[in-house]
Amino acid sequence: MPRISAAQRRSDFINAAVEVIAIHGIDGATTRRIAEQAQANLALLHYCYNSKEDLFADVYEFVSGRFRDVLQAGDPHADLADTARQLLRAGMKCYLESPSFTAATLELISWARRQHGERGKAVYDQALETMRTVLRGAPTDHPVEPETIDQIAYVIATLADGFAINWYTYGDRSAATEQMEITVSVLDSWLAARLGSTPVAP
Template identity: 30%
Template sequence: MARVGAELRRQDFVKATVKVIAEHGVANATTRRIAAAADCPLASLHYVFHTKDDLFYAVYESLFELPQQALAHVPAGTTAAETVAEMLRQLVAWLAANPDLARAQSELFLWTLRNNPEMASKIYSVAIETTEQAIGRSVGARLDKAALKAASRLLIHLFDGLLIAWSTHRDPERLKVETETACQALSLLIASH
């Protein structure tokens, strides 16, 4: 039997954890259930991830990168407001295409906020910084630092709100209308700078 490298095993556990969280929630994402979903021995899970917090942080990092990849492919609009609004549209398109992943990400963040506020603060800071960088790459010098920070925070807040709404109603037409309203709000903020 061939040995599986630690990095490959790590990826298996991250994927299995996302699946378990999407199906059973964070509270029921036991290491035993995760190891079974990865079709690996429980001891391997504990070897690769020393604590459940380490595993959950790795999962959150992997989930956070997925919607951020959508931001990398946004074409620049004629104005900074149009560009950033399109970034939100792309994130929502990712959400609609990956509702289980988005819900698992949200649920994991809320669990972390309750159980490890310091880690939640770190995760939120990384989200803000990464979003600021993505917006900065797309709009260049068209936004000053204060506007860039305000736009990235509002974009994250709007996305999180749309995620909650979408998880509740699952109506694609309603999501489209709500997204356009959110894009207008984001555009108005940017235009005011």
């Protein structure tokens, strides 16, 4: 039987922690439950991580990395308005693909703001900065003020998070799929007013 590397074990524990946090919340995410979810013994978890705090630090990085990856995966040749739409869709799809990821992300950010302050902002700050970077790289017919880029990133984040809370609350995938299109149409209308672009027909 091939030996599983420490890096793979850590990845297993991170994924298990996401599932356990989604079901039991932070307070209920014991190392024992996480080890059981990963189908590993508790001693192995403690071999990979000195403390639950160390494991949660990697969970935060996993959440940040997942947002970063999906936000960077769009068409690099799309114009600014299309890039904004792609970013919004990517964020919503990231939530829709995994109810556990959605629940764990909301729980982690809320918990971290209560317990650690700045760490609670880190996931959000990194996602916003990734969006700004992608938006700044989008081709435009005329220069766009940094303030406008900040506003677009803020609107995308706000719409995606509203979608996430609704999806987390109701868990209706069919309704959520329809609501994705409604949410994109809201962004279209805002972009048309802010940039003078033509909204995309649904």
